Amino acid sequence: MELFFQQFTNGLTVGSIYALIALGYTMVYGVLKLINFAHGDLFTIGAYLGLTLLTCFSLAGYLGVFAGIFLLTVMVFCLVGIIGVILERTAYKPLRSSPRLSAVVSALGASIFFQNAVMLIYGARVRVYPQNILPSFALDIYGVHLPVVRVMIFAVSIALMAALYFFIQRTKTGVAIRAAAIDQGAAKLMGINVNKTISIVFLIGPALGGVAGLMVGLYYGQVNFTMGWSYGLKAFIAAILGGIGNIPGAMLGGMLLGVIEALGAAYFSVAWKDAIAFFVLIMILIFKPTGLLGERVAEKV
């Protein structure tokens, strides 16, 4: 039972990171029907920007741990968001009326570009985050070892997701995003500036991914320039698992995938850990292609 809870909390931590990345995929897919293959690399950029900001300014030193990390998160959020908007303007906007696959190739190109840009700037070797920034003590709950970092990551993700959910459901911009996702033409007729709405989506989605990157850096202590691929793919699977285009679905899918993976690694096989996610994906697509929370949309003929 101890192993179970250990792996369960571990899975929730990784799952909340997947969920944050998955939100970016699902929001972009919702409005543009495009798999943003560069999203994983925006996550990597977030992790490396966090590294740079930490080492250059030693924020945690001046402001104390929590205020420092908070400021860091805000800075990474804004910077990666800006990169996301630039990406959309240059690589995706000119392709809105082109065949679907052209945009996919453009996204792959952008992904290669970002990955190599990170490699040229920071080098190909694994980079290590400064140590001893986060509190390293662990809680001990009935024999379950629970590092505070995990609790923090979980709490911050939940807070960000709650804020996003509130933003999408209750604000005027959120309504515009939902409208653009359902029908862009009709949204335009209702006086919604669709281009601006898409830009906002590309501000928020990548920004959340960037924060996830920062979290991975702080949690695991090291980053490398190719990590965006695997996290990106897993997060995309999470988005499909929950129902693509559905924001609560991405949150649920991320958490669920993290937990399934952690338990699978513990009880089934560590070597096959990465295959588990893909197996889950294939099963969900065969038996419930709309995902767990996705609604069935009648196919247009």
Add this chain to the structure above:
Amino acid sequence: MDITSKKIKNKKILQSSFCLILFLCPLFLNLYWTDVLVNVGIYAILALSLNIILGHCGLFHMGHAAFYAIGAYTVGILNVKYNIPILVLMPVGGMVAGLFAAVMARPIIHLRGDYLLIVTIGIVEIVRIALVNNVFGLTGGANGIFGIDRPDFFGFKIKSPFHFFYLVYAFAAITVFLFYQLENSRFGRALNYIREDEVAAEGSGVDTAKYKLAAFVVGAVWAGMTGAIFASKMTIISPDSFNFWESVILFTIVLLGGSGNIKGVILGSFLIIGLPELFRDLASARMLVFGAAMVIMMIFRSKGILPPVRKIYKVN
């Protein structure tokens, strides 16, 4: 002579001179560049086989490396264990890959667009992980299989890049010929119909599920056979050669060159596999430029460099 027949004549001259120059290339090039051309050829054949699925049938398939891997591993294992000659094993590798495609594609064939794309990514990753984990104790884990024979052509051992050049391009020529026939056959027209409008195709009596599955199997058989050539060229195969990235490269070759057009796909493989070699000195920056070039190409030529010419059928 009217204009169209003149155009056709010019085209024929252009094509045959391209073939001739390519045929004579190894006489002027050193080992390194011949080897680059061999790689271009292998990727061109693979991309042509993907073109059946992605270009003609319009199925978003980003897991072609899985079929390629299964062909290469089948041939590698049988050759190392039982010493069967490579060229005999080539069709076997193709058939095993085709069988795998038939079994794997059956439950997912009805998926639309992006869903299919992501499932095929899943399949290529599962295949790679299975190879790394030494499934059935046959694949040799992360180290792979080594000591695969060179192909033996009626007693003539094919081993230097020059020999491989002619082997690969002979196979490429056969591929182009057969796929050209396929394109203009009832089968090819059915695939194009499915790509343009699946519902209308179904309505006109095209068994879409059957044809889609057939497209997958044909592409997989060809990729499996190419895998055999690759295995015997390298003599060592490991799971790293068949990762997701290979599938992305093939996907990009087809779409950047012009999906559905044989010439476009061949041009694409020269540009994507051959061109970066010219800028080897720039080493690290070239991939950066490559990524940016992909974006720019898609913005200005979103249907690829050489999109397929619309076919005109005469009504008698």
